[in-house]
Amino acid sequence: MPISAYSILAFLIFSIGVFGVITRRNMIGILLSLELMLNSVNLNLVALSRAHGHANGQVFAFFAIAITVAEVAVGLSIAILMFRIKKVVDADKFDLMKW
Amino acid sequence: MGERIAFYVLSIFLVIGALGVVISKSLFRSALFLALALFITAGFYLLLNAEVLAAVQILLYTGGVITLLVFAIMLTGKLTGRFITHTNRGIFPGLLAGLVVFITLISFFSGSYMIPEKGPMTPNVTFALSNLLFGRYMLAFETLSVLLVAAIIGALTLSRKEE
Numbered sequence: 024m025p026i027s028a029y030s031i032l033a034f035l036i037f038s039i040g041v042f043g044v045i046t047r048r049n050m051i052g053i054l055l056s057l058e059l060m061l062n063s064v065n066l067n068l069v070a071l072s073r074a075h076g077h078a079n080g081q082v083f084a085f086f087a088i089a090i091t092v093a094e095v096a097v098g099l100s101i102a103i104l105m106f107r108i109k110k111v112v113d114a115d116k117f118d119l120m121k122w
Numbered sequence: 123m124g125e126r127i128a129f130y131v132l133s134i135f136l137v138i139g140a141l142g143v144v145i146s147k148s149l150f151r152s153a154l155f156l157a158l159a160l161f162i163t164a165g166f167y168l169l170l171n172a173e174v175l176a177a178v179q180i181l182l183y184t185g186g187v188i189t190l191l192v193f194a195i196m197l198t199g200k201l202t203g204r205f206i207t208h209t210n211r212g213i214f215p216g217l218l219a220g221l222v223v224f225i226t227l228i229s230f231f232s233g234s235y236m237i238p239e240k241g242p243m244t245p246n247v248t249f250a251l252s253n254l255l256f257g258r259y260m261l262a263f264e265t266l267s268v269l270l271v272a273a274i275i276g277a278l279t280l281s282r283k284e285e
Contacts, residue, residue: 024125024126024129024169027231028129029129029166029170030231031228031231032133032136032137034224034227034228034231035137035140035224036136036137036140036159037223037224037227038220038221038223038224038227039137039140039141039143039144039220040140040144041216041219041220041223042144042216042217042219042220043143043144043216045212045215045216045219045220046144046210046211046212046213046215046216047144047210048210048211049149051149051191051194051195051198052149052152054191055143055152055153055156055191056143056144058156058160058187059140059143059144059156059159062159062160062163062183065163065179066163066166066167069166069167069170069172069175070170072170072172073170073171073172077250078247078250078251078254079254081172081174081175081247081251082251082254082255082259084172084175085174085175085178085251085255086259086262086266088175088178088179088182088183089182089266089269089270090266090269091183091187092182092186092187092270092273093269093270093272093273094273095187095190095191096190096273096274096276096277097273097276097277097280099190099191099193099194099277100276100277100278100280100281101280102194102198103194103197103198103281104280104281106197106198112198
């Protein structure tokens with residue numbers, strides 16, 4: 024299988040993630056779509072690492088996975104905090120920093 | 123031949139999972155579709171000679187992140203007192219943005235210089251990966267642990283109930 028096939032698949036998943044981030048109303052739904060986008064980037068990194076025949080790209084994918092976990096932890100706690108303050112699940116209603 | 127079949131089967135499931143994440147009505151079902159997509163990605167890692175990353179993907183993502191997400195969904199469902207459904211708004215701008223991103227990526231990709239594939243991977247990928255991780259990228263690896271501690275403290279501080 025040529026490496027470009029993996030890359031094109033990763034681009035497709037990334038675009039689906041962009042669609043989700045823009046159209047979802049729920050904040051956790053937006054986070055889920057964001058996970059999809061990050062995951063597609065990792066797939067691309069690993070595919071290009073395979074193309075180079077070198078493990079360098081896999082190291083970057085490794086770091087990206089670890090950073091994603093930190094991002095999810097902080098993002099979800101912000102989501103829960105917002106739900107507790109505003110009692111809504113709609114991201115459009117979160118306008119605390121707007122004046 | 124086997125790799126080709128595996129690629130097509132896995133990519134069909136990956137696209138199904140991804141579409142399920144963005145268009146499913148129930149938030150819980152979205153999270154399960156995301157688990158499917160992440161699990162299939164681990165299969166792709168196996169196809170691409172990244173065994174360690176496949177294991178890390180299953181342990182951290184499918185084990186950790188999905189559990190966290192399901193926890194958050196349950197908690198917010200309990201806080202709002204009703205079952206969470208989520209809908210999409212602005213389908214047309216979303217489709218437009220997704221399409222534009224896809225076309226841009228493809229055109230950049232096809233216009234760029236494609237590196238020729240340099241044969242198979244180095245025979246012992248795990249050894250090479252650990253050598254890089256604890257050799258050249260040692261500082262970044264240690265910084266990552268500081269970042270994780272910061273994230274844990276931040277998450278605890280944010281979600282703590284005010285006295």
